[in-house]
Amino acid sequence: MSREVRGNGDRRKPTVTDVAREAGVSVATAGRALGNYGKVRPELRERVLATAERLGYSPNVVARSMRSGGTRSIGFVGVDISNPFFAIAMRGVCDVAREEGYEPILANSDDRIDIERTAVRVLLEKQVEGIVVSPTSVSDVEHLERAQSVGVPIVLLDRASAGLHADSVVIDNVGAARVAVDHLLDLGHRRIGLLASIDPAERPRFVLDGRTKRLTVRGVARPSIERIRGYLAALADREVDAAERYLRCPPLGETGPAEAEEEARQLLDQSQRPTAVFAADNVTTHGLFLACRRLGLRVPDDVSIVGFDDLDWTVLVDPPLTVVAQSPLDMGRAAAQRLFARIKGDESAPERVVLPTSLITRGSTARRGRASRGA
Amino acid sequence: MSREVRGNGDRRKPTVTDVAREAGVSVATAGRALGNYGKVRPELRERVLATAERLGYSPNVVARSMRSGGTRSIGFVGVDISNPFFAIAMRGVCDVAREEGYEPILANSDDRIDIERTAVRVLLEKQVEGIVVSPTSVSDVEHLERAQSVGVPIVLLDRASAGLHADSVVIDNVGAARVAVDHLLDLGHRRIGLLASIDPAERPRFVLDGRTKRLTVRGVARPSIERIRGYLAALADREVDAAERYLRCPPLGETGPAEAEEEARQLLDQSQRPTAVFAADNVTTHGLFLACRRLGLRVPDDVSIVGFDDLDWTVLVDPPLTVVAQSPLDMGRAAAQRLFARIKGDESAPERVVLPTSLITRGSTARRGRASRGA
DNA sequence: TTGTATGCGTTATCAA
DNA sequence: TTGATAACGCATACAA
Numbered sequence: 001m002s003r004e005v006r007g008n009g010d011r012r013k014p015t016v017t018d019v020a021r022e023a024g025v026s027v028a029t030a031g032r033a034l035g036n037y038g039k040v041r042p043e044l045r046e047r048v049l050a051t052a053e054r055l056g057y058s059p060n061v062v063a064r065s066m067r068s069g070g071t072r073s074i075g076f077v078g079v080d081i082s083n084p085f086f087a088i089a090m091r092g093v094c095d096v097a098r099e100e101g102y103e104p105i106l107a108n109s110d111d112r113i114d115i116e117r118t119a120v121r122v123l124l125e126k127q128v129e130g131i132v133v134s135p136t137s138v139s140d141v142e143h144l145e146r147a148q149s150v151g152v153p154i155v156l157l158d159r160a161s162a163g164l165h166a167d168s169v170v171i172d173n174v175g176a177a178r179v180a181v182d183h184l185l186d187l188g189h190r191r192i193g194l195l196a197s198i199d200p201a202e203r204p205r206f207v208l209d210g211r212t213k214r215l216t217v218r219g220v221a222r223p224s225i226e227r228i229r230g231y232l233a234a235l236a237d238r239e240v241d242a243a244e245r246y247l248r249c250p251p252l253g254e255t256g257p258a259e260a261e262e263e264a265r266q267l268l269d270q271s272q273r274p275t276a277v278f279a280a281d282n283v284t285t286h287g288l289f290l291a292c293r294r295l296g297l298r299v300p301d302d303v304s305i306v307g308f309d310d311l312d313w314t315v316l317v318d319p320p321l322t323v324v325a326q327s328p329l330d331m332g333r334a335a336a337q338r339l340f341a342r343i344k345g346d347e348s349a350p351e352r353v354v355l356p357t358s359l360i361t362r363g364s365t366a367r368r369g370r371a372s373r374g375a
Numbered sequence: 376m377s378r379e380v381r382g383n384g385d386r387r388k389p390t391v392t393d394v395a396r397e398a399g400v401s402v403a404t405a406g407r408a409l410g411n412y413g414k415v416r417p418e419l420r421e422r423v424l425a426t427a428e429r430l431g432y433s434p435n436v437v438a439r440s441m442r443s444g445g446t447r448s449i450g451f452v453g454v455d456i457s458n459p460f461f462a463i464a465m466r467g468v469c470d471v472a473r474e475e476g477y478e479p480i481l482a483n484s485d486d487r488i489d490i491e492r493t494a495v496r497v498l499l500e501k502q503v504e505g506i507v508v509s510p511t512s513v514s515d516v517e518h519l520e521r522a523q524s525v526g527v528p529i530v531l532l533d534r535a536s537a538g539l540h541a542d543s544v545v546i547d548n549v550g551a552a553r554v555a556v557d558h559l560l561d562l563g564h565r566r567i568g569l570l571a572s573i574d575p576a577e578r579p580r581f582v583l584d585g586r587t588k589r590l591t592v593r594g595v596a597r598p599s600i601e602r603i604r605g606y607l608a609a610l611a612d613r614e615v616d617a618a619e620r621y622l623r624c625p626p627l628g629e630t631g632p633a634e635a636e637e638e639a640r641q642l643l644d645q646s647q648r649p650t651a652v653f654a655a656d657n658v659t660t661h662g663l664f665l666a667c668r669r670l671g672l673r674v675p676d677d678v679s680i681v682g683f684d685d686l687d688w689t690v691l692v693d694p695p696l697t698v699v700a701q702s703p704l705d706m707g708r709a710a711a712q713r714l715f716a717r718i719k720g721d722e723s724a725p726e727r728v729v730l731p732t733s734l735i736t737r738g739s740t741a742r743r744g745r746a747s748r749g750a
Numbered sequence: 751t752t753g754t755a756t757g758c759g760t761t762a763t764c765a766a
Numbered sequence: 767t768t769g770a771t772a773a774c775g776c777a778t779a780c781a782a
Contacts, residue, residue: 087462313688
């Protein structure tokens with residue numbers, strides 16, 4: 001079949017071949033002029049560029065990447081882009097990617113390992129050059145290893161994994177929780193409640209240490225569990241006994257503000273009510289605040305509260321919230337930076353980037369008012 | 376150079392050819408077994424699949440899409456993914472895309488036309504099959520037309536454009552603002568302020584209509600301008616004169632909560648203070664709330680306020696905010712649905728999908744207390 | 751049912 | 767400097 005001249009009304013995108021034919025040069029020359037590589041006589045380049053412009057030529061980077069490997073795409077697998085933490089982290093990833101001339105492909109895992117696996121598979125099939133992922137599981141990481149084994153670097157965001165030999169960008173969750181609880185202890189509080197959303201699949205077990213007679217937490221190194229660990233450690237350091245009835249861990253995933261509020265209500269609605277509560281993530285912080293209001297508890301007079309994540313609204317409420325702040329933007333940026341270092345060939349040992357957190361003291365915490373039971 | 380057998384330690388991804396050689400069949404057969412097309416003897420298919428599994432084969436959809444057209448990628452160009460509106464809309468787009476077996480590539484425009492143009496160009500080069508975009512400009516749409524002309528459908532989100540022959544998913548901005556202002560008028564307010572972030576490039580001009588002696592607004596159909604129009608229309612309908620000193624339009628882009636707060640302060644800090652204010656977007660809502668507190672104004676006793684967008688925090692503050700609510704999730708979903716209809720070949724006339732908004736009445740609006748000047 | 755050969759749009763290699 | 771041609775990985779037309 002003879003090659004027809006492509007009509008103008010054609011929806012097909014013009015290719016280098018089209019431009020070459022139209023400009024009266026070879027595909028090679030057209031390619032060189034358009035791709036800006038090799039040598040080409042200025043006047044020819046002009047002619048080629050002009051015809052390209054006229055035809056509305058736009059390079060097909062899919063074809064290009066087939067030849068030369070790189071797709072200049074990376075993957076981002078977050079739990080839920082509508083959650084401010086991930087939205088802001090994604091922004092950080094986007095910014096760095098753009099500086100590097102890359103674009104991110106987005107996938108939400110909803111914290112489900114099966115969805116995450118599929119997402120990673122699809123991203124690999126799409127030939128992304130690297131993936132930033134907030135892994136659903138810190139133990140089930142085969143799919144991530146598979147990516148690495150085909151040369152696609154992985155950077156973990158927010159959640160590290162001991163099992164995976166990969167870079168990670170995290171905060172010091174134990175330390176952050178410690179600082180929050182220390183703050184409450186410094187203010188004289190002894191009955192300190194804790195709220196933390198926990199993945200049911202990795203629900204921690206609280207065990208009484210035989211030797212020290214102190215409550216400890218068993219479980220993998222998920223942020224929320226680390227924060228519980230920090231909470232317990234802070235109490236232990238001051239020889240304050242932790243009580244299981246002051247710990248409430250609603251299941252992550254099914255926990256929205258409403259569920260968190262109910263958990264907070266149960267925590268606050270007991271005889272020896274805690275005089276202070278630490279909410280270890282932004283969903284429980286939201287729920288805790290609602291519960292206090294619903295129960296008619298005055299903050300900080302009746303109960304002091306420390307939240308997690310310095311979202312917009314923490315300064316809008318009354319009183320403004322004392323919170324542990326992290327920077328999702330910096331975390332996203334750092335993760336992307338590690339990723340591009342790997343993409344560029346960095347073969348050094350996996351790095352664990354620990355970003356700082358800060359306790360922002362505002363009106364929701366105060367010295368314990370009346371002297372009640374010390375522990 | 377002779378073709379070496381690919382070692383196991385090799386980082387290169389195995390291809391159909393590798394699997395075929397290893398399984399002792401032709402590439403065509405391997406391809407058929409792996410791609411699940413054509414006819415292939417069951418036992419052979421088994422063998423191929425097993426070898427593929429062993430080698431860790433994963434199809435290269437880039438190569439596949441080169442042959443057979445579709446990349447199964449779409450583009451999403453939002454203003455800023457860290458803004459809750461776009462984050463949630465993106466979530467909607469993602470969900471629909473996933474149902475269709477597509478993944479979205481994300482780009483932020485920061486409301487800058489040059490960045491948007493570049494983003495669209497890159498997306499086209501990456502051969503996306505369609506683009507959802509919140510256009511920075513409703514007039515400068517050449518780059519979007521170019522996409523359409525090469526067969527890549529465009530769906531506009533949040534902002535429609537009269538100039539572009541494309542589907543759009545919007546809300547009735549005029550109507551939404553009208554309802555908000557009517558609510559305030561119903562409560563007896565007559566001096567009603569307005570706050571709206573406006574793109575400086577498309578700054579509206581307020582003109583006194585010669586015939587009706589009423590203030591009107593000239594400018595393109597951007598959401599914020601439409602909302603101003605709705606505000607003015609509501610006042611006009613009740614024969615309440617609008618005054619320019621009650622309208623404040625901080626420049627979008629440079630306007631964070633801090634700048635919005637300053638604008639709100641200026642609005643509220645004048646002799647004949649408005650007894651109510653309508654903030655036409657979530658940034659000015661935030662700033663307005665801060666300003667009231669900073670000025671020591673009691674809401675709703677001293678000033679009633681209506682915000683825009685029902686973000687989480689609107690029920691956490693005291694008093695909870697009366698707001699105009701839209702659903703970014705539904706808007707994202709609807710936009711993606713239109714896009715996939717087009718991708719599947721729908722050639723009907725461009726559709727303008729108008730999603731409902733609702734006025735959620737809460738504690739921040741109340742009947743005007745003292746009788747003061749009526750207009 | 752299986753295999754061979756070719757094309758998708760680029761880029762790279764080599765010879766002219 | 768330019769041009770003909772091969773190759774990237776996959777899917778298909780056609781031959782066996």
